[in-house]
Amino acid sequence: MTVQANDPPMTVAEKPASLRPMLEWIARRTEPVVIGLSAILIGLGLFSLFILMIGKSPAMLFQLMYTGGFGSWFSVQNSLSRAAPLLLTALCVALPARLGLVIIGGEGAVVLGGVAAAAMAMPLVGTVPALPSLVLMAIAAMVVGGGWIGLAGFLRHYRGVNETISSLLLSYIAIALMNQFVEGPLRDPASLNKPSTKPLPADHMLGNIPGMDVHWGLAIGILACILSWVLIEVTSYGFAARVAGGNVRAAQIQGLPVGRLIAGFTAIAGSFAGLAGMIEVVAVQGSANASLAAGYGYTGILVAFLARHNPLAIIPVAILLGGIDASGGLIQRRMGLPDATVLVLQGTLFIVILFCETFYGRFKIFNPDLWKRSY
Amino acid sequence: MEETGIGIWGVPLAILAGAIRVSTPFIFVSLGETITERSGRINLGLEGTLVFGAMTAYAVAVMTNSPWLGVLAAMATGAIFGLVHGWICKWPKVNDIAIGIAMMQFGLGLAFFLGKSFIQPAAPHLPSIPFGFWSSLPQIQAALNINVLFILGALLAFGLWWAFGNTRVGLILRVVGDSTDAARAMGINPDRVRLLATALGGSLAAIGGAYLSLYYPGSWNEGISSGQGLMAVALVIFARWNPIGCFLAALLFGGAGALGPALQSIGMTQGYYLFYAAPYVLTLIIMIATSSPTRSLAGAPGALSLTK
Numbered sequence: 001m002t003v004q005a006n007d008p009p010m011t012v013a014e015k016p017a018s019l020r021p022m023l024e025w026i027a028r029r030t031e032p033v034v035i036g037l038s039a040i041l042i043g044l045g046l047f048s049l050f051i052l053m054i055g056k057s058p059a060m061l062f063q064l065m066y067t068g069g070f071g072s073w074f075s076v077q078n079s080l081s082r083a084a085p086l087l088l089t090a091l092c093v094a095l096p097a098r099l100g101l102v103i104i105g106g107e108g109a110v111v112l113g114g115v116a117a118a119a120m121a122m123p124l125v126g127t128v129p130a131l132p133s134l135v136l137m138a139i140a141a142m143v144v145g146g147g148w149i150g151l152a153g154f155l156r157h158y159r160g161v162n163e164t165i166s167s168l169l170l171s172y173i174a175i176a177l178m179n180q181f182v183e184g185p186l187r188d189p190a191s192l193n194k195p196s197t198k199p200l201p202a203d204h205m206l207g208n209i210p211g212m213d214v215h216w217g218l219a220i221g222i223l224a225c226i227l228s229w230v231l232i233e234v235t236s237y238g239f240a241a242r243v244a245g246g247n248v249r250a251a252q253i254q255g256l257p258v259g260r261l262i263a264g265f266t267a268i269a270g271s272f273a274g275l276a277g278m279i280e281v282v283a284v285q286g287s288a289n290a291s292l293a294a295g296y297g298y299t300g301i302l303v304a305f306l307a308r309h310n311p312l313a314i315i316p317v318a319i320l321l322g323g324i325d326a327s328g329g330l331i332q333r334r335m336g337l338p339d340a341t342v343l344v345l346q347g348t349l350f351i352v353i354l355f356c357e358t359f360y361g362r363f364k365i366f367n368p369d370l371w372k373r374s375y
Numbered sequence: 376m377e378e379t380g381i382g383i384w385g386v387p388l389a390i391l392a393g394a395i396r397v398s399t400p401f402i403f404v405s406l407g408e409t410i411t412e413r414s415g416r417i418n419l420g421l422e423g424t425l426v427f428g429a430m431t432a433y434a435v436a437v438m439t440n441s442p443w444l445g446v447l448a449a450m451a452t453g454a455i456f457g458l459v460h461g462w463i464c465k466w467p468k469v470n471d472i473a474i475g476i477a478m479m480q481f482g483l484g485l486a487f488f489l490g491k492s493f494i495q496p497a498a499p500h501l502p503s504i505p506f507g508f509w510s511s512l513p514q515i516q517a518a519l520n521i522n523v524l525f526i527l528g529a530l531l532a533f534g535l536w537w538a539f540g541n542t543r544v545g546l547i548l549r550v551v552g553d554s555t556d557a558a559r560a561m562g563i564n565p566d567r568v569r570l571l572a573t574a575l576g577g578s579l580a581a582i583g584g585a586y587l588s589l590y591y592p593g594s595w596n597e598g599i600s601s602g603q604g605l606m607a608v609a610l611v612i613f614a615r616w617n618p619i620g621c622f623l624a625a626l627l628f629g630g631a632g633a634l635g636p637a638l639q640s641i642g643m644t645q646g647y648y649l650f651y652a653a654p655y656v657l658t659l660i661i662m663i664a665t666s667s668p669t670r671s672l673a674g675a676p677g678a679l680s681l682t683k
Contacts, residue, residue, distance in 0.1 A: 102472050104419075160668035161659075164419075164472055165609045169655045169662075172602060176652035183648060302480065305473055340487030347423075347481025351463065354473050358466035 024368035031366035032308060039356035043349040050344065056335055068330035069323025076323075077213045083322030084214075084283075085110070087221030088276035089300025090318055091228050092149060094309040095269040096163070098232055099262055100245040101156060105167025106273040107297025108174030109148045113141035113274025114281045115178050118197040118288035119186055121204065130203045138278050145274015146267040148174060153266025157259045163266075175293050182289055196289035206283040217279035221318070224272055228311035231268075241265055273297065299325075302350050321346070385514060386637045392518030393633020394626045395525060396591050400425065400583035400600075401625035402528035404607035406535060407579030409616055411457075413539065414572035415552040415565070415678030416464060419475025421580040422604030423482020424456045428581025429588035430490035433595035436498035442589045445498065446524075449581040456482060457577025461570035471680060479604070493595050501590045524586050531579075532622035539618065548572060552676030580604060609658045615674040628654045 048058035069079050092106035120140035124133040148170055155161040181197075188198040206216050232238035244251035244258045251258050276296060281288050303321055307313035328342040364370045404421050411418045428449035436445030460478050464471045504526070507519030539545040551558040551568040558565045583603065588595045610628060614620030635650025666672065 102470075104476060155663060155666075158668060159663055160666040160670075161662050162612070162666075165612060166659060166662065168605055169609060169659045172606075172655040173652045173659070176648050176655070179648035179651070180646065184646075298476075298480070301473075301476055305477075338488050338491040340484050340491070343480060343484025344488050345484075347477060347484045350477035351474065351481055354477055355463050355466065355469060357468045357470070360468060 039353040043352035065327040068327025078326040079323035083318040084217035085276040085296040086318040090303035092269040092273035093304035097309040105171035108171030109145035109273035110277040113145040113277030114292040116140040116144035117278035141274040141278030142271035146271030149270025150267030196287040215283035389637035394630035398625040398629030403583035404580040405621040407576035411576035420478030423479035424580040425584040425604035427486040428584030430486040432585030433588040446585045449585040450578040453577040453581025457574035461573030465566045535618035
């Protein structure tokens with residue numbers, strides 16, 4: 001609050017009122033934090049009941065989860081590495097969500113992005129230096145991924161095809177295409193049991209961030225989240241998208257180019273998922289193969305919804321889920337629980353957090369518009 | 376080619392056999408989803424229900440040595456999954472599509488978790504009826520060896536089609552699906568109807584899972600479903616919320632899925648993996664051809680969030 005020079009001097013009675021804007025701001029900002037954290041606690045509570053029911057100790061499980069995910073520098077680095085693709089696949093859900101679209105086919109863009117990067121590498125390795133090759137591979141992955149998800153957005157606006165179903169179908173088609181390419185024209189004859197493309201030479205791999213055992217994918221993912229946040233919250237395109245997401249008719253009457261916004265946002269979203277596939281190839285696998293369809297696209301949906309489609313909130317949520325993911329192995333070894341334990345926990349958290357959406361706006365304390373009537 | 380005795384005719388026969396063998400889970404999941412969507416709600420979690428149903432059916436069949444008890448147990452768990460989904464979705468501001476994805480993940484996780492110990496033992500299979508007894512050709516006999524659940528699914532499709540149009544329950548379901556307000560005006564509780572419709576949809580989807588683990592491929596493992604539950608949701612739109620359409624679409628999907636292996640068996644291996652995409656490409660093309668940006672799909676329930 002800035003006090004202007006010509007303001008009348010404050011009286012005692014007005015003083016509490018001057019605090020109100022700040023209190024309102026705090027109240028509105030606390031609501032998602034309080035409800036979100038409560039939801040996570042309830043989810044963990046329900047999961048504890050499940051663990052108790054099968055006769056194991058939830059306390060030990062959570063202890064191991066902390067140790068495996070964040071207990072040491074080694075496990076933190078492991079969690080961060082696993083968070084890297086989730087940041088990008090979550091953006092693939094969060095950006096279209098601002099326009100009111102539910103895209104669930106990010107997996108397809110990841111897979112095709114990886115294949116595109118590997119295909120692009122074939123003529124480049126040995127002829128072009130590493131850095132420009134990596135840039136070209138990233139561009140190829142982003143173009144293919146963007147086209148794939150952008151197609152779902154395009155069909156939604158210009159043909160009225162439901163984007164949830166079409167992106168899902170496209171995702172299955174993408175996996176079939178990957179199998180065809182990896183088994184057929186792009187197959188490295190040396191890969192026997194596990195068909196793959198030709199492995200990349202070490203200098204064409206994406207290295208680690210200096211001082212850490214985490215590849216550059218993490219930095220790229222965080223940068224993408226920040227850029228997306230700027231796109232949505234700062235630019236006029238983001239504002240137009242939010243208007244169109246709120247009410248398409250109103251946006252059209254205002255003369256906003258809804259069709260181009262939808263096609264553009266879905267294409268950007270898809271290009272991020274494609275980039276995730278490229279990073280998986282150049283930083284983890286070293287070649288494109290069936291491991292690309294490891295479910296990052298589906299976990300990304302979870303991350304985006306947990307972050308309430310806020311690109312900055314995606315960063316901590318992805319790291320948290322990366323940590324849960326990373327601790328899976330430790331839980332498996334120490335407690336004799338199956339690796340699906342992590343899936344059960346993720347599913348439980350996801351359901352409870354989505355359910356808690358219903359509590360937004362219900363509590364008077366978070367809604368300054370209702371304060372007057374409260375006393 | 377000579378030894379088989381039927382040569383090139385093996386391809387359509389293999390497609391027919393494949394259609395009958397592969398379509399049963401599609402029939403049950405899509406019929407279940409039709410009931411749910413006709414009540415104005417969408418359940419994307421049926422993939423999880425299907426896989427959990429497969430695990431339950433297999434586990435119960437191993438323990439009791441009766442495949443039919445397995446099917447019943449699967450139906451019960453499917454109904455529970457449906458009830459949970461239906462109860463959560465009745466609250467305001469809860470996104471039913473997202474809850475569906477969450478339920479799918481939860482169902483898959485729980486099925487893999489609890490089913491870990493059932494990968495080894497063999498469960499008794501569901502019976503099938505040899506309609507090919509008249510032929511001396513083994514291919515025809517194999518193709519016409521039709522599982523009981525397929526026949527039940529076909530009967531169910533026709534039964535549902537009749538029930539939607541001619542019974543009081545069918546009318547109530549359609550009213551709730553078309554307009555929540557109209558249903559309330561008629562004194563119907565839309566939340567309760569949707570809850571029951573989601574539960575029924577879940578129990579039917581679980582039968583599809585039971586077919587997978589107890590007949591074809593006939594064992595329990597984590598890769599048992601390759602997205603049949605999710606595909607069935609697309610199939611319902613494809614079939615325009617019509618149960619008989621669902622049955623025919625499921626046969627078409629099954630046939631399209633069998634195209635690749637059938638062509639491979641006569642030596643055509645080019646583009647083998649692309650044939651796996653055939654059902655998905657087919658659905659997408661038909662959706663593009665029949666959708667319109669200005670009106671909702673013909674036959675779509677008015678209260679369905681998917682087509683709004």
